[in-house]
């Protein structure tokens with residue numbers, strides 16, 4: 001029997017007020033249904049869950065988001081694989097993150113969107129169903145976690161479930177992972193869930209920065225940093241008493257805070273007793289636009305401060321055995337060359353056609369029965385260069401332009417294309433995105449032939465790799 005990523009087998013998270021459940025938070029096919037409609041065993045043994053497990057068994061990670069998944073990013077995936085074996089009725093690991101309530105407003109986070117447009121009554125109705133179905137499954141879990149999508153100490157229902165957890169397995173076989181921003185982790189709040197101290201307890205606290213202004217800006221709050229520092233000292237006390245068994249302090253590495261990382265790590269370890277300092281790679285969860293994302297994502301080699309970032313990451317303190325860079329030292333997988341990436345690529349293709357016109361035209365002249373799809377700027381330049389060399393072109397097709405003529409070449413709106421229903425033509429497609437839609441469009445109008453994206457003509461590996469990636473080709 002093959003092996004699969006253990007998240008796909010053991011892990012289940014209830015992650016919003018609609019009761020949606022997922023088998024992994026870093027995949028595009030992780031959502032397996034809702035607790036409003038089904039029980040946990042029904043979802044855990046349902047078709048969507050089986051399908052994802054099958055994919056993982058085949059070592060197919062095409063739906064896993066590399067910039068989100070630390071195992072893929074660091075190449076550690078083999079170390080977290082497990083046998084499929086017999087799947088138990090209930091999952092061993094259950095993560096509770098359905099309240100989505102948070103006292104922070106972090107700039108890349110979308111968690112507050114989950115609550116938008118819902119009345120209190122709707123949410124309470126859903127929460128009642130979700131809570132009752134989680135209660136059925138909780139005794140069977142050996143490992144539970146909260147929160148990850150919202151703040152633990154503002155999540156009243158989750159706190160109640162945690163405080164009442166009575167696992168069937170003996171305490172020494174059970175473990176808990178708590179994730180929090182730490183701003184409310186004081187004695188009074190801790191007492192609500194101090195029963196968790198009997199299990200193997202991990203606590204992960206994410207602090208954006210120890211610099212007060214940076215902390216406030218990145219977290220969207222006005223709390224003084226002293227509040228976090230005091231709470232971290234309280235948590236350190238629990239760690240020293242052995243109530244907490246593993247203390248992780250994390251931050252999200254961004255352009256705004258990377259310069260202070262060595263000092264951040266030193267304070268976490270020496271002042272606050274962290275066992276593990278996690279440097280989390282930044283990811284845009286959808287709250288930031290393209291421009292903000294570009295200037296935040298310091299792991300993008302195109303970022304203007306990238307070299308300084310690499311120098312900072314080479315600081316000796318960041319080689320401390322307790323410091324863990326979850327990017328694996330890798331650059332961002334999704335790289336944007338500039339905020340307006342597609343415009344930039346269009347310019348580069350145009351420049352290539354003009355600067356290396358002999359080479360580009362030589363490639364084009366070898367193509368028989370040529371048609372161009374798309375009447376944009378690149379086509380204008382290309383057709384003029386072809387005409388100057390007497391390279392024949394049957395016609396130009398466009399989905400939006402009216403039929404007519406350009407530089408002596410017939411232009412057809414796709415609905416009016418004539419005489420091209422054969423397999424002998426070659427179609428150079430000028431669109432840089434939406435290529436699969438172009439293929440569908442051509443098929444719909446029975447325009448068949450060899451399709452050649454423009455980037456295959458201009459011989460630039462970087463552009464061609466990037467556009468293939470963008471088009472999922």
Ligand code: SF4
Pocket residue numbers: 005006007008024025026027056061064065069070071072077
């Ligand atoms: S490989 Fe990573 S993203 Fe894919 S299922 Fe496992 S943990 Fe999730």
